[in-house]
Amino acid sequence: MNDRQNPYDPYYQQPQIVGYDEYGQPVYQQPQAAQQQQPQAYDPYGQQPQQADQGYGYDPYAQQPQPAQQQPQAYDPYGQQPQQQGYGGYDNYGYETGRQPAAVDTTQQWNVPQQAAAQPSSLSAPAAAPAPPDPAGPGHDTGAGPEPEPEPVVPGQRRADRTEQFSFIEEPDEDSEDVIDWLKFTESRSERREEARRRGRNRMVALVVVVALVVVGGIGYLWSAGMIPGLSDPDKDTAASTGPQKRDVIVVHLHNTKKGGTSTALLVDNVTTKQGTTVLLPNSLAVADEDGVATTLGKSVDADGTTGTRESLGNLLGTDITGTWRLDTPYLETLVDLVGNIEVDTDTDVPDAKKGASPLVKKGEAQTLSGQMAVAYATYRGEGEDEAKQLTRFGAVMRGVLRKVSDDPKSATVTVQTLGQILDPSLPEKDLGASLAKLAQHAKLGDYKTTLLPVQADGSLTDEATENVVKDILGGTVKAPAADAPVRVGVKNATGNEEGLGSARVKLINGGYTFIGGGTSAAVSLSEVVYRTAADKEKAAQVAATLGIPDDAVKQGKPAANADVSVLLGQNYEIK
Incomplete structure (x- = not known):
């Protein structure tokens, strides 16, 4: 039979394209030895005869069954990864018909490296599983209606392959790891700087709080101690200086x-x-x-x-x-x-x-x-x-x-x-x-x-x-003596006679009094006895009697600060 048979021959097999050369020209499958062909079912719609091992729908790119003999594979100038053959059919608008692709014997494909199948790409879609053979044979009518007419394949014309037939492999960039490391470094350094700023702000706030507490505490202490001029209580200071004091x-x-x-x-x-x-x-x-x-x-x-x-x-x-x-x-x-x-x-x-x-x-x-x-x-x-x-x-x-x-x-x-x-x-x-x-x-x-x-x-x-x-320094007013303590009598000599003071001392000591010398002053005619409070009046009268001073000389007044009763010896005092 002539190699270029009549295309309308029902047994005519169209040449299969297995790849493209480096100039973009299609590479066809080499003719094989004549094999025994099985009878094929008649297609009333003028479609190409279906192979026995082919699924539903005509795939112009599916491979025909080949003999077991291994054929040399064509060089693929584009370095594409081997594609899984046997896709389902498509309608006139390029949409899938939903039929399963026919099983394809990948061992007979030309121009496809066999070891590439063991290296799956990270971006390639998973290959579709081959459909099981139809048990009713190639001529069985499934009732799905007429098959859509496939796009004609023109020899010498490059077909527009769809994107799902390609497998994309992302090749790692040499500088990608360096860029990632640099991003991590800059991010960690920024975080450390922000953390340092935050700690600095916290320390500053704590320092301000501590200083404020110290200042407030110091001012409070000085105020309570009355050491701040103009802020101490004048009434309190006056009471402390004039009232009872402890020394x-x-x-x-x-x-x-x-x-x-x-x-x-x-x-x-x-x-x-x-x-x-x-x-x-x-x-x-x-x-x-x-x-x-x-x-x-x-x-x-x-x-x-x-x-x-x-x-x-x-x-x-x-x-x-x-x-x-x-x-x-x-x-x-x-x-x-x-x-x-x-x-x-x-x-x-x-x-x-x-x-x-x-x-x-x-x-x-x-x-x-x-x-x-x-x-x-x-x-x-x-x-x-x-x-x-x-x-x-x-x-x-x-x-x-x-x-x-x-x-x-x-x-x-x-x-x-x-x-x-x-x-x-x-x-x-x-x-x-x-x-x-x-x-x-x-x-x-x-x-x-x-x-x-x-x-x-x-x-x-x-x-x-x-x-x-x-x-003022030693006790303000003289403290009241104890009940059994002797009365302190301060004596000042105003008799004009130096012996007057000694005479009064002997009399008072013999009377059980404590003698306190008050020195000498200018002579006066009349003696007097002075007491501080009404409670001391009786004591003053006894002192006057001991010294031989008349009772009308006893009067209330301001005695010496260091005595309970003060006596001024005048010229009417009799010295013995």
Whole structure:
């Protein structure tokens, strides 16, 4: 038979296109040896005869059954992956008819690499499963109607392949991993920066809150302590200064172990007004010993010791002294060295004991003194100087010490214990440490002052001393004595006779009264006895009777601050 048979021959087999060459020309399947053909059913619609192993619908691209002999495969210039053959049919508009594609023997396809089927592409659609063969044979009528006419295949013309026949493979880019890593790095760095900013804002807010709390707390403390000018309650301050006040008073005696002599001061802690004061007492201050005999403070310290002197001062000043601190000059030197030197405004140069040497202490403000220098300045009294000068220097040294002592009672007690001195039983180490800590707190805040108790030439107290020192600093008004305590009687001699004061002292002591010398004043003609309150009127009358003063001389008034009853001896007083 001629190779180019009549296309209208029912047994004519159209050449199959298996690929395209590098110039775009179709490549046809090579003719095979004649095989025994099975009878094919007649198609009344003029369609091509159906193969026995072909499914419903004519697929112009489906492969015909080939013999078992392996044929050489054509080179595919486009490098396409082998496509699964045997798709279903399509109508004239390119839509699928819904029929299953016929099974195709892929082993007989040309131009298709066999190993490519084992390498599925990530973007290729899954291949359709081959349809089972029709058991009724190729000529069986399914009743689905006439088959749509397939598109004619023109030899030499490139067909427009549909997209579902291609398999797309995404080849990885060389820089894709680097780009992803860079994006991750920039994202993580941005997150770290944002986290750092957030933590910074949180810290700033916390710092502002803490500062605000500290400021508010500090202002509240200063306001409650009355330390803010203009914001303290004036009524409260007035009541504190004029009403009942609590005071802790200790007496300190500085003994000069090299040159002899003593210096005495009262350390006063006003608990009510939160102020501290050092009251300097001259050695010429007239006091009465335990037998009522008049003496001076300096002689009382040497003769009566700490206990007798403390009681004499309490009776004279009308205040309660809780204890005595005997401070010898070697212990003062050790104390200054323990607190780390002190600063004092010195009023004179203190010469060194060595001849020709420069002054041990120089005059000036804020002079730093060691222990040895502090002792030398506290005990120095220049030639022809009044005792008050030396007492003032002693007071400056005590204030400098208090400003360096710890205001914590435990720490102050440790400092006292370190001194190793033997203390008076009235003031043990714990009590002395607590007193020094309270005084140190006032000294550091500036609520501390030093004052000198003025006395007359005979050692008696002046009216100024009783008003400004005894009354305001040491206790305001004299406290009422206990029920069994003797009445304190202050006597001032105005008889014009020096023996008048001694005569009155003997009479009062023999009568069971406490004698307080008030010094001497200008002579007056009439004597008088003054009491403070109505409760003291009877006591004043008994005092007048003891001294032989008429009852009409007793009257209510303002007695001395350190006495329960005050007596002014006039010329009508009979001296015996």
